[in-house]
Structure formats: C-alpha cells, structure tokens
Amino acid sequence: MTVEDVKRVDKGLALMLANEAIVRGALEADVKVVAFYPGSPTSEILDTFGDVLDHFKDYKMQIAANEKVALETVAGASMAGQRSFTSMKSVGMNVASDSMYSIGYTGLNAGCVCLIADDPYAHSSQSEQDGRYFGKAAYVPMIEPSTAQEARDMTKWAFEISEKHKTLVIIRTTTRVNHQRGMVQLEQLERTPFKKHKWKDVKGQYFTVGSVARSLKAKLLEKSAAIQSDFEKTKFNYIVPGTGNVGILTAGVCFLHAQEAMQNLDVTLPIFKLGTLSPLPEKKISEFLKSLSTLIVIEELTPFLETQIAAIAKTVNPDLNIVGKRSGHFSEMLEYNVPIVEKVLAEVLDKKPSMDYDAVLAKAEKLKAILPERPPIFCPGCPHRGTLWSFRQALQQLKIRDNIVFNNDIGCYSMAFLPPNEFSDSMLAMGASMGISAGMAMSLEDKVIAMVGDSTLYHAALPGIVNLIHHNSNVTIFVLDNSVTAMTGQQYNPNSEFDAGGHPARKINMEKMFEALGANSVTIIDPYETRDCIGPIKAAIEADGLNVIISRRECALYGDRLKKVAGEKIIPSENIKDTCRGIYACVKEFYCPAITIDESDGKMIIQRDLCDGCLECRQVCPVDAPRHMEVAK
Amino acid sequence: MTNASKTYNIMFAGVGGQGLMLLSAILGKAAVDSGLKVMTGEQHGLSQRQGSIYVHFRIGEPISPLIPYGRADMMIAMEASEALRYVEYLKEDGIVIMSNRITPSVTETEKVALDKEKKTKYLTVEQIVERLKQVTKNVVLLDSLELALQAGNARTENSVLIGATVACADFPIKAEEVRKAVLALVPPKTVESNSKAFDLGKDAGSTCLS
Numbered sequence: 001m002t003v004e005d006v007k008r009v010d011k012g013l014a015l016m017l018a019n020e021a022i023v024r025g026a027l028e029a030d031v032k033v034v035a036f037y038p039g040s041p042t043s044e045i046l047d048t049f050g051d052v053l054d055h056f057k058d059y060k061m062q063i064a065a066n067e068k069v070a071l072e073t074v075a076g077a078s079m080a081g082q083r084s085f086t087s088m089k090s091v092g093m094n095v096a097s098d099s100m101y102s103i104g105y106t107g108l109n110a111g112c113v114c115l116i117a118d119d120p121y122a123h124s125s126q127s128e129q130d131g132r133y134f135g136k137a138a139y140v141p142m143i144e145p146s147t148a149q150e151a152r153d154m155t156k157w158a159f160e161i162s163e164k165h166k167t168l169v170i171i172r173t174t175t176r177v178n179h180q181r182g183m184v185q186l187e188q189l190e191r192t193p194f195k196k197h198k199w200k201d202v203k204g205q206y207f208t209v210g211s212v213a214r215s216l217k218a219k220l221l222e223k224s225a226a227i228q229s230d231f232e233k234t235k236f237n238y239i240v241p242g243t244g245n246v247g248i249l250t251a252g253v254c255f256l257h258a259q260e261a262m263q264n265l266d267v268t269l270p271i272f273k274l275g276t277l278s279p280l281p282e283k284k285i286s287e288f289l290k291s292l293s294t295l296i297v298i299e300e301l302t303p304f305l306e307t308q309i310a311a312i313a314k315t316v317n318p319d320l321n322i323v324g325k326r327s328g329h330f331s332e333m334l335e336y337n338v339p340i341v342e343k344v345l346a347e348v349l350d351k352k353p354s355m356d357y358d359a360v361l362a363k364a365e366k367l368k369a370i371l372p373e374r375p376p377i378f379c380p381g382c383p384h385r386g387t388l389w390s391f392r393q394a395l396q397q398l399k400i401r402d403n404i405v406f407n408n409d410i411g412c413y414s415m416a417f418l419p420p421n422e423f424s425d426s427m428l429a430m431g432a433s434m435g436i437s438a439g440m441a442m443s444l445e446d447k448v449i450a451m452v453g454d455s456t457l458y459h460a461a462l463p464g465i466v467n468l469i470h471h472n473s474n475v476t477i478f479v480l481d482n483s484v485t486a487m488t489g490q491q492y493n494p495n496s497e498f499d500a501g502g503h504p505a506r507k508i509n510m511e512k513m514f515e516a517l518g519a520n521s522v523t524i525i526d527p528y529e530t531r532d533c534i535g536p537i538k539a540a541i542e543a544d545g546l547n548v549i550i551s552r553r554e555c556a557l558y559g560d561r562l563k564k565v566a567g568e569k570i571i572p573s574e575n576i577k578d579t580c581r582g583i584y585a586c587v588k589e590f591y592c593p594a595i596t597i598d599e600s601d602g603k604m605i606i607q608r609d610l611c612d613g614c615l616e617c618r619q620v621c622p623v624d625a626p627r628h629m630e631v632a633k
Numbered sequence: 634m635t636n637a638s639k640t641y642n643i644m645f646a647g648v649g650g651q652g653l654m655l656l657s658a659i660l661g662k663a664a665v666d667s668g669l670k671v672m673t674g675e676q677h678g679l680s681q682r683q684g685s686i687y688v689h690f691r692i693g694e695p696i697s698p699l700i701p702y703g704r705a706d707m708m709i710a711m712e713a714s715e716a717l718r719y720v721e722y723l724k725e726d727g728i729v730i731m732s733n734r735i736t737p738s739v740t741e742t743e744k745v746a747l748d749k750e751k752k753t754k755y756l757t758v759e760q761i762v763e764r765l766k767q768v769t770k771n772v773v774l775l776d777s778l779e780l781a782l783q784a785g786n787a788r789t790e791n792s793v794l795i796g797a798t799v800a801c802a803d804f805p806i807k808a809e810e811v812r813k814a815v816l817a818l819v820p821p822k823t824v825e826s827n828s829k830a831f832d833l834g835k836d837a838g839s840t841c842l843s
Contacts, residue, residue, distance in 0.1 A: 256698065361702060597742055
C-alpha cells in the first residue's frame with residue numbers, strides 16, 4: 001500500500017494519494033514537528049504522519065485541540081529552530097488566522113509550512129470558502145499544486161522559501177487535488193535524528209504591537225517584494241506554449257481540466273500555469289498578456305485571479321478581452337470539471353464540444369428518475385441514533401417540541417437536521433452552538449438546547465460554555481461523547497487516552513471539568529440503554545440553569561476497531577418475527593441502514609452483514625422483537 | 634492515435650463500507666506494476682457508512698482526475714443501484730460490471746414499510762439493468778455473494794467483481810497482473826479464497842461478454 005511508498009528510502013516512481021505525497025515531500029524536507037486538527041479533505045495527511053511516526057521516530061507529532069493551536073504549535077517549533085508542518089481544511093484557517101496574521105508580521109525561523117484545503121462544491125464543509133485571500137491579506141506567500149507530483153514537489157519547495165525568507169508559507173489545495181491519486185517521482189529520503197535545541201542558540205523575537213508592528217510592516221513589504229522576485233523565476237510558474245492569440249491562465253486542478261478540454265477540442269492554446277497565488281509573478285504575467293487578444297481565466301470559486309489579472313492587463317494590454325466569471329462564462333458556484341471548461345473553450349473558439357454533455361446529462365437524469373435517494377446517515381451501531389431517539393421521546397412526553405430552540409454543532413450529529421430527527425434551528429461553525437445559545441437565551445421565551453460532540457467541545461465550544469455558565473444562562477447542553485473525532489476518521493482528541501500514532505496522552509475528565517466550571521448539573525447517560533435515557537433528559541430540560549447531559553458511548557466504527565484488535569467478534573441481531581407486530585418504530589423513528597423489510601410478509605429483517613449488534617432497535621421496539629443472534633460474524 | 638483514446642476510464646461505485654478504496658488500490662497496483670500510468674479522483678469525504686461513494690479511475694494518459702460525462706469505458710458497481718446513480722459517466726456501449734446486491738436506503742425502507750396496501754416495493758435489479766441497457770448492451774450482472782460463497786468466503790465479493798474486469802477484450806491490464814495485485818493486497822489468510830473468487834468472476838464475465 002502507499003504508506004510503504006511514504007516510508008521507502010530510495011528514489012523512484014510511486015502511485016500516491018496527493019495527501020500522501022505531501023507527507024512524503026515534508027519528510028524529504030526533514031520536517032521535525034507536525035501538529036494537526038483533522039478535517040476533510042486533509043485528514044489523510046494527519047493519518048499518514050500518524051501511521052509512519054513510529055517507523056521514523058525522528059519527528060514529533062501532536063493532534064492539536066484545534067487548528068489555531070496546531071498552527072501555533074508548529075510556529076513555536078519553527079521559532080525553536082525545528083522545521084515544522086501543519087494542514088487544515090478551509091474553515092480551519094478561520095480559526096487559525098488570528099495567529100497567522102501576526103506570524104506574517106513576526107516571521108519565523110526554521111522552515112514552517114501550513115496547508116489549507118478549500119472545498120468547492122462543499123463536499124464536506126459548511127461553505128465554499130475561498131481561502132486564497134488569506135495569503136494576500138496577511139502578506140504570507142501562498143502556492144498551489146495541481147497534481148500529486150506537484151503536491152510533493154511544492155511541499156518540499158515551500159520549506160526552502162520559508163527558511164530563506166523566514167516566513168510561514170501556505171500551500172493551498174482543493175478537494176480534487178488532495179483526493180487525487182497519481183504517479184509521483186520520489187527523491188532519496190534522507191532523515192536526520194531529532195535533536196532539541198537551546199533557546200540561546202536559535203532565539204529571535206516574535207513580538208508585534210504598536211510601533212513594533214509598524215516597523216515590522218515596513219520590513220514585511222520588503223520581504224514580500226523579495227519573495228515576488230523569486231516567484232518571477234520559479235519553475236512552478238510556467239507557460240505551456242501554444243498557437244494563436246487566445247490564451248489561458250489557470251492554477252490548481254483547473255489546469256488539468258483545461259488541458260484535457262483542449263485535447264478533446266484538438267486545440268493548443270498557450271497556457272500560463274500559475275504555481276504561486278501570492279505574490280503573483282506580475283512581470284511574467286505581463287509578458288504573457290502582451291501577446292494575446294483574448295485571455296480565458298479558469299479558476300473555481302471567486303474571481304480571485306481574474307480581478308488581479310484585469311488590473312495588470314489595464315496597464316500592459318488595455319484591449320485584452322478577458323473571459324471568466326465577470327464575462328458570465330464561468331460560475332462562482334460549485335467545482336469545475338472537463339465538460340464545464342470544454343464548453344467555454346468551445347464557445348470562445350467557435351467550435352463544437354467533443355460530446356454533447358448536456359444531452360448525456362439529460363438522458364442520465366431521466367434514467368435515474370426511479371432511483372431512491374441515499375441520504376447520509378448514522379452508521380449501524382451509532383450511539384447518536386439512540387441519543388436523538390431518547391431526546392425526541394423526552395420532548396414528546398414533555399409536550400414541548402414547539403417550545404424549544406435547538407442549536408446544533410459540527411460533527412456526525414449535524415445529521416440531526418435530517419429525518420427522522422429534523423432538529424437543528426442553527427448549525428454554523430465549530431463550537432458556535434454555545435454563543436448562539438447565549439444570544440437566544442437572552443432573547444427567547446423558549447427552552448434553549450445546544451448539542452456538541454466531544455472533539456468540537458474541546459476545539460472551540462469551551463469559551464462559549466464558560467460564557468454561558470458565567471452569565472447564569474438557562475441552557476441545556478448535550479455532549480455527545482464518543483471518544484474520538486468520528487466524522488473525519490476517528491482520530492484521537494483531548495477526550496482520548498491517546499495521541500498521534502497511538503502514543504499515550506492524558507484524557508480530560510469531562511464531567512469534572514463541567515462541575516469545576518459550575519454547571520448546575522452533569523448527568524451521564526448511555527445511549528445503548530436508550531429507554532433509560534429519557535428520564536434524565538427530561539429532568540435536564542425541565543431544570544433551570546446550565547444543565548449538562550453527557551451521552552457516553554464510543555463511535556461504532558471506533559468500537560469495531562477496538563473489538564478487532566481485542567479479537568472480539570461482533571454479534572449481529574435478528575428480528576424475531578413471531579414477536580414482531582409490524583409497528584415499524586424501528587423503521588420510521590430510527591433509520592438504521594441494517595433494518596429492511598421482508599416483502600413476503602411485510603416484517604422487519606435485520607441485514608446481518610451490516611448489523612453492529614448494538615440492540616438500540618430492541619430498545620426502540622415496543623414489543624422487544626429484536627435480539628442478539630447466537631452466532632458471531 | 635490521440636492521447637484521449639489511449640486512456641481507459643473506469644468508474645467505481647458503491648456504498649461506504651464495501652471496500653471500494655481497496656478495490657481501487659488493487660487495480661492501481663496492477664496497472665502500475667504493468668508499467669501503466671494511473672490517476673484517480675477519489676471521494677473520501679466523511680466517514681459514515683452506507684453513503685453513496687465513487688472513484689474515478691483512469692489508466693493510460695489521463696490529465697484530469699475526473700472522467701468527463703459519457704466517457705467511462707467501464708463501470709464497476711459493488712451495489713446495483715449505485716451503478717445507475719453514476720450512469721452519466723458511462724460511455725455508450727461501455728461495460729458495466731455490477732453486483733446484484735442492493736442495499737436499500739432507509740428512506741426507501743420507510744416507504745415500503747408504511748404503505749398499508751403493500752403496493753410499494755423495493756427497486757429491483759431488473760429495473761436497474763433495464764435502465765442501464767438504454768446506454769449499453771454490455772451489462773455483466775454478477776451474483777457476487779453466491780460466487781464468493783462458492784469460493785469459500787463471503788467476503789471475497791470484490792475479488793469476484795475484479796475478476797470479471799479481465800474478461801473484457803480491451804481491458805488494458807493483463808489478467809495475471811490483476812490477480813497478483815489482488816493476492817498481494819488482500820489479508821494473507823484469505824489468499825486462496827480470493828484467488829478462487831477472482832477465477833469465478835473471470836469465468837462469469839467471459840460468459841456474459843462472449
């Protein structure tokens with residue numbers, strides 16, 4: 001498997017996920033300290049560094065409480081003379097950016113690289129945020145690879161720029177780069193042993209305020225100009241020669257879509273392939289623009305490049321016709337692909353696309369009309385399913401469904417907004433449920449309920465919780481404690497006894513923490529004892545003050561992994577049809593994918609290969625029809 | 634010959650938890666060991682089970698990680714309804730290798746359960762195949778679980794499907810390379826059953842495509 005290619009010492013060709021190639025690039029650059037908070041589409045970077053940690057034993061790694069802490073951790077390591085690396089999803093940089101802007105001013109010491117991954121189409125994010133503005137706004141150099149090969153090459157290069165200019169360097173990717181597997185030429189891997197430094201040998205001053213900030217700003221502008229001069233010469237900004245006076249300027253995965261679209265149309269337009277998003281190589285771009293009558297700018301999300309290119313063109317080629325988003329050819333929505341790019345190229349060149357893509361899509365839509373939707377869903381055995389069922393029963397019994405407001409947070413449990421639960425009056429950002437609840441508790445007559453998972457709790461909800469308690473807010477908090485950061489692949493967090501690579505760590509004692517903060521009550525429930533959860537939930541909702549319910553049961557996928565390691569079997573459940581009365585509580589109120597209907601008698605059957613044996617469905621069944629099978633799988 | 638025609642495109646489809654990533658890794662290894670270039674566009678996303686997932690898998694001279702609509706030479710579906718979900722990628726007269734297994738979604742189960750007249754039925758494999766046949770005549774429908782059981786291990790369904798790929802005349806990787814990759818990447822204890830499953834899939838594929 002490809003983790004072997006991350007470890008191999010010799011040079012050679014390997015098929016790698018770009019996220020693995022990034023790890024390889026950082027290892028080839030002899031990175032010494034890494035820290036992360038997981039987030040799609042970057043989680044495999046964290047996972048891969050964790051997988052090879054004990055193989056190399058020559059770098060330090062932490063799974064940080066959030067992205068800001070992760071960035072500060074690697075910045076601290078850089079100040080201490082250790083090459084360091086972190087990565088985060090687009091919105092992770094929102095959290096980290098407070099420190100990132102200051103790091104821009106102070107600069108750093110040893111090579112320090114931060115990757116941020118945007119997610120056009122919002123595959124697994126709350127917005128289609130365009131992270132390219134961070135680099136420009138903070139005067140921090142930002143580069144963007146297109147392929148797995150470039151991801152490796154540019155990661156290694158980023159350490160050089162960082163160290164040469166004593167600055168943080170940001171690598172910007174998008175989902176289609178991170179999750180692209182391709183051929184990667186590896187170089188020899190030469191690692192050095194880890195060695196702690198003495199501060200007196202490496203020290204500098206990383207301090208910015210007032211007059212110091214103003215003087216740093218002046219130096220920062222000089223540094224930025226020096227970096228721009230380097231970027232004018234780098235091989236990562238290059239021109240693919242072509243014919244005619246219609247050209248393309250593009251970066252990232254769009255470069256690949258553009259090349260394939262040209263191949264389909266059998267045309268060869270000159271392409272400016274941009275590897276540095278900030279600063280832009282303005283001179284090199286100017287030269288390119290001078291030779292053209294029309295420029296097609298291909299970039300996803302906002303017209304970040306297009307507006308800057310238009311400004312450059314105004315000086316060097318005022319008559320240049322720019323085709324992009326502002327001309328209405330490309331959308332600021334969603335992600336691009338070959339057909340989207342090919343259609344625009346065909347229109348500009350007055351050619352026909354190589355295929356009638358719209359007809360293909362229209363035919364497919366018709367054919368697919370019979371397909372039932374497959375909405376995302378909690379896994380078989382998921383403890384959240386039981387917690388939410390009990391919560392619904394509690395609201396029903398208290399007859400207050402219409403007198404509550406429910407503020408949800410980021411995690412698998414965000415799916416509480418889908419049937420059969422259909423809660424979630426709000427869900428904004430990591431930890432936001434607590435601040436939103438503070439405002440609503442002041443403003444509404446209704447009972448305010450906030451829900452947060454363990455990882456999100458320690459990530460960004462804590463200040464909001466402290467705030468609620470301090471202000472005597474009347475809010476019920478649900479903490480879904482499933483031991484790990486489940487949604488991104490069950491990574492460890494401060495609620496785990498482990499750190500990266502399975503190394504021991506100290507688990508924060510959640511109930512003691514809430515008690516020490518001054519919560520009015522803290523009650524622990526087990527969602528597998530689903531019926532027994534209803535009483536305590538009712539009590540917590542009815543009570544005044546800040547009352548906390550901790551629903552504690554490990555993530556089913558994590559639990560399965562623990563069972564596998566321990567050599568324990570999963571014992572699936574079966575529905576006893578003689579007992580089953582076709583009430584379908586298990587179907588309409590529960591939505592477990594292991595539960596289906598036997599069309600011959602209309603009774604529920606449990607898919608044995610999917611069932612996790614949690615028996616939450618027995619708790620939901622009024623006649624206790626499901627029970628464990630006598631076999632293990 | 635243009636570069637586009639040198640590229641062989643495979644769309645993998647299935648539901649989370651079926652081992653799609655391993656299947657893609659197996660074909661990736663087989664292609665690379667055969668000296669071919671590979672590029673994929675994978676959907677990792679969130680880790681919940683039972684969601685719809687896919688991998689764009691391209692061999693030869695691919696440029697973009699995503700297969701354009703209408704250009705997949707082959708579709709490999711580990712779950713029948715997921716073959717239809719990505720039908721826009723399938724080339725006219727492309728090859729579909731699909732399991733007859735269907736994992737109904739919870740919302741479909743709810744509709745079936747709550748229809749008092751019991752008229753609402755689950756979507757059937759026959760309905761799906763009928764739709765796919767409006768794009769291609771080359772549909773290889775495999776009773777993958779039955780063949781896996783014949784091979785001696787219910788968990789070798791993916792090897793059955795991958796065995797069927799090499800039965801296709803224009804498949805760019807040699808059968809022996811694919812088999813070697815399967816056996817290198819499955820758990821060591823299951824090598825024998827996976828080898829049998831591969832052969833059963835290959836035979837079943839030959840019958841369907843001849």
